[in-house]
Each structure stands twice: as C-alpha cells, then as structure tokens.
Amino acid sequence: MANAEETARAADARDIRDRWLLSAPALVIILLAATGPLFVMLAYSFMLKGDYGDVQFGTFSLDGWTSVLFQRDMFDDTLGLADAHLTIFWRSISLSFYTTVLTLLFGFPTAYFIATRPPKTREVWVFLVTIPFWTNLLIRTFAMQQVIRNEGLVNTALMALGVIKQPLQIMNTDTAILLGMIYIYLPLMVLPIYASMEKLDFRLVEAGYDLYAGRWQVLRRIIFPLIKPGVIAGSILVFIPSLGAYVIPRVLGGGKNMMLGNLIELQFGAGRNWPLGAAISITLMVLVMIALLFYVRNASGSEGAHG
C-alpha cells in the first residue's frame, strides 16, 4: 500500500509540475505584457524630465511625484499645494461620483422593467440597451454635442416653445461633461443590475407582499439586498472609466474643464513633463485600485450573507 501511495504522490507532483510548465508561457506573457509597462511608468516617474518631452535616463528625481500635489511658487519659490491639480482631481472624482449615482438612479428602474418582462421580450430590451455600443464613443459624444449646443436640439426646441429666450449654456461646462458621461456609461450600469435582477426569485417579492410589507419595504429589504452585487458591479464599471474619461471632457468641456485623463495627456504632449504624467497615471491607478478593493470587500461580504 505504501508503495502505491508513493507512486500516487509522485504522480501528483509530476502533475503539478506539468501544470506549471504548461501555464508558464501564459504566465510569462501576462507578467511581461501587463506589469512590464507599469514598471516603465514607475521608472519614468522617478526621472528628470527632458527639455522637449521624454526623460533624462539615468537620473533620479522626486520632482514628478512632488508636483502631483505640490508646486513651487514661480515668483517667491515657496512650496505650496498645486491647486491646479487638486481642482482637476476633485472635478474628476466628484463628476465620476455624480455619474455613478445618476446612472444608478436611471439604470435601476430600467433593469427592473426589463427583468419583469416575459423572457422573450426581455431579450429585445437587452438588445436595445446594447445598441449604443455599436457606435464609436467619439461619434456618440459628438451626437451629444449636437443635442446640447446653443443651436442644438434642446435649445432650439425650448426657444421655439417659448420656454426660454436665450439659449441655455450647457456646452463647455461641467454639466455638459456630466450629461455626456451619464449617456455613455448608462448601459454599463443597466446590464450588471439586470443580470442580478434576472436571477431574482420574484416569489420572494410576492411573499413579502403577503406578509404585509409595503412597496418601499419590499424594495429595500428584499430586492435591493439580493441584487446588491449587480449594483456594486455596475457602479464600479461606471465609476472607473469615468475617472479616466478623456474624450467626453475634451469634446463637451471645451478644453477648459480638464479631467484627469486630459491632465495626463497634457503632460505627455504640450506640457512636456513625462515624469509628472507618469506619476499622475499611477496615482489614478491607485484610486481605481482603492475602488476595486472596496468592491471586493463588499461583494464577498454579501456573498457570505446570502450564499
């Protein structure tokens, strides 16, 4: 018996070794392709900037990192907070937050509506939600511009109806960016919520009503806890791309209201400060990572409670 056990153990060991060998190419590619560029960015963020972009190789400097949050006053040379960057960080975070909340507000009822249709028509509704994905992001953003600009659909209609005399200035404001992001990211909220909602056992809802729960109670105590993973997944899917949005603020914000994506682009382009650009990119990644950690903790918590 002992012999047989040993053979089995040896076979197991060989099995494990084979598995590692077989997955080695994939692991190497993932390590090189996924983390390699990150290390390049990290290295660049610690070098001195070149005169016309690029970095000076072999130098070491913390300038890139300090200037993410601080700047030397150009006139009296005192170190102060870089309020330009803080303004942009704050705009990115708050606009992404509002986008998440508002897409949730519109996305939840939409998903509920779809999930409560008969299975055949459900497919049609989901299909309709995904249609915007067929169109290029840039084109959808320009379409939004046609809707909200001074001579656009909304303003012309309101003026024709006599509601307003002067066109509403929506274009080139933070509101325009927010509207654009809600429009673009709404499907990313609807689909995960719908996926959770579809699995929801509506008999539980009926049971809730039978036990004299009001509509609000049913929503809060039964539906919401059961679809919470979908809500969190949707929020993450909306919040993360919003943080790094580039095209939408560029087209709808008029180049005057930058978000983080635009600030990073500026550093690699006209700003000619690659170390700072790399440092801001990594900062953005850390922000996203924090958001993801939050998700993982919440998601595992809810699974523990209901799984």
Added chain:
Amino acid sequence: MKWKTTAATAVFALLAFAGSAYAEGELNIFNWGDYTSPEMIKKFEDTYKVKVTITDYDSNDTALAKVRAGGHGFDIVVPSANYVPIWVKEGLLLEARPDQMENFKNVDERWVNVPWDPGRHYTVPWQWGLTGIGVNTKVYGGDINTSAIFLDPPKELVGKINVAPEMNDVLFATIKYLGGNWCTDDKELLKKVRDKLVEAKPKWLAMDYSVTEKLPAGDYSAVYYWNGAIMRSRIKNPDIKFGYPKEGFPFFMDSVAILKDAKNVDNAKLFMNFIMDPENAAMISAFAKYANGIKGSKAFMPADMKDAPELVVPPELEKAGEFLTPCSPEVQQLYTRIWTDVQK
C-alpha cells in the same frame, strides 16, 4: 451563383484600380487640422501618381511629442516659425536644401532669410498669418481692435469667448496688453500676466480649435484666434468682424519640412517643390484663407481674398504686429508655469 460572380468581379476591379492608382508611391503628411487644401492634394496625387495621406495635429507641442516618440511614419511636418529651430536642434529634420529646388525662385524675398531657417536650408513657406480678434457684431458693437475683448471682456461677451489654446499666442497678447515685451523675464510683470489670465479665464467659454464651425453658428460670440479661420467664419456669417489688437498681436508662419526618418524622401521633395509653384500655393491659401509666401500666387487667388479685411493689415495697426521668436529655456519654463495655472 450569379451574385457571387458579380461580387468577385467588383472586388477584382477594385483591387486592379487600387493597384494602378497607388503604384507609384506614398507621401504621409503630418499637418495642422483643417489646413490642407484637398484640391491641391488631389492635383499633386494626379500629377505624380502618389497616394497622399494627411494626419492632423492641433498644436506644435503635440506634433513634436509624436515625432520625437518615433515610429510615426510621417514624411512631412509643418511646424510654426518659433518651433523650427527646436526641430532642427533635436535633429528631427532632413536638410533637404529647398533653396536649390527649381521653384525656389518663386519664394518672396521677405521669406528667404528668416531667423528660424536662414537661407531656407530646411523649410519652405506654407502659410502665414496672425492671431487676432473675431467678434460677432450682432452681440457686441464696440471697438474690437483690442485684446481687451478677451482679457477684460465687455459684459455682452462674458461667457461667450473662445481663446486659442496656444500658449505663445495668448501670452504674447497678454504681455503686450500689460505693456511688456515678448520674452520678458520681469517677474513683477509676469505675475500681473498670470493674474490677468487667471481673472479673465472664467469669463471665457472654451479654449478650443473648432472655431470655423462654432463662431458662425453662434456657439461663440468672440474669439482670439487665427485670421484665416475667422475669415472662413465671416464668409459663413457676415456679422463676424475681424480686429487687430492695437496693444500687440503675433504674426506666425508655418513652414513645410521633411523629417529625417522619412521613408518617401523623393516624394516629399517633389511636394516641397510643388507647393512653391504660385498656382498651387494659391490653392492652399484659397482653402485655409491665409496668405502664403509665394510671389505671383495672388493672380490665382479667388477675388474675395485679395482685399479681405482679415488679410490686409491696416497701416496704422501694422506696427503692433510682431513675429514670435523662440525665448530662452528659462523664460520658456516661466511661461509654461503660467500656462499650467491658466489651463487647470
């Protein structure tokens, strides 16, 4: 089966067509957006049987950054005067010696011994113009020959102004407006420049490049922008008027250069020679509405360009115009800092 045969024939016909039309080579041009006459390109393609591809950029720095990064595949670039020395110093341009080309005799003497390329060893003139004021006179009827339009805007224009996001042009106008000289390192004055811009910026609507579309449509009521674009706006909407800031305004000239790592050097040289021909230069100007530096091209220009108020500087304001020269790296650094504060 019939449709299949038809489809196959169509595909082969297309392939054959593509083969014959593009057999002679390619030329990849990297130029400012909305700046290259399609008719002129078509003529070049037909004359030399070369397929031309145009890629846009929106600022000198973007172009410089992209080309420096390598792997761009472009043959020709069109940097502004004050950037040409940087391109040369960085070793990015080919010394193509356009001054020895056949059509060089057409270049106006005024544009031969230019400070950024003495004797024209690297570049040939593309177009030149100036940055000035465009105002929709239906919205504001006052004096528009002043930078106050965007630095101390009248209340009718607050929130309706677009300013070109070009650091040098904006800083030049502001420094002049506050009584300084270009490339000044006087910190007292520069502090005022920054404060003035930071104070003015909330009164602007945008810092964007889509003026030829949005000024005539009424999205913007005033702009600080390039004269050719404002002229194109005026043609679409006659209420637009052009103003020359009396405090000072910058001239610019963009010049065509061949990149050192160009793959189609021969075609690029053909192109350089081609655009120094008066008729072809006139086509460039007729499209983008800027003057070119080629003698005799006026004869081929459309009538509306010869006495356009955007192109003929009034004699009493001509002295206010100045060419942007490159400043020292220290001064440039100061200006970049001011610009970041403005752009946040």
